[in-house]
Amino acid sequence: MKAELWLAAALLALAVGSAVAVVVYEQENRVRFGELEHLRAMADELEAEWGRLRLEEASLSEYAQVERIARQRLKMHQVQADQMQVIMP
Numbered sequence: 001m002k003a004e005l006w007l008a009a010a011l012l013a014l015a016v017g018s019a020v021a022v023v024v025y026e027q028e029n030r031v032r033f034g035e036l037e038h039l040r041a042m043a044d045e046l047e048a049e050w051g052r053l054r055l056e057e058a059s060l061s062e063y064a065q066v067e068r069i070a071r072q073r074l075k076m077h078q079v080q081a082d083q084m085q086v087i088m089p
Contacts, residue, residue, distance in 0.1 A: 070076040
């Protein structure tokens with residue numbers, strides 16, 4: 001009888017330990033999933049920012065290309081302050 005009681009107590013302890021391990025694992029899983037979702041959101045934000053920066057770079061390079069062509073082909077240059085004439089209406 002004593003052996004059966006010890007066996008039952010050991011099995012009960014194992015079952016409780018297993019239940020606690022499942023709870024701990026599930027909580028850890030929830031935390032990790034929250035971190036994963038946060039990192040995915042950050043990745044989406046960074047991807048959007050990367051797209052905006054690529055557009056900005058393209059627009060700046062277009063401006064630089066227009067300026068380069070104006071200087072080289074059309075021989076245009078920046079007007080100095082002493083060369084400006086202000087006309088009042």
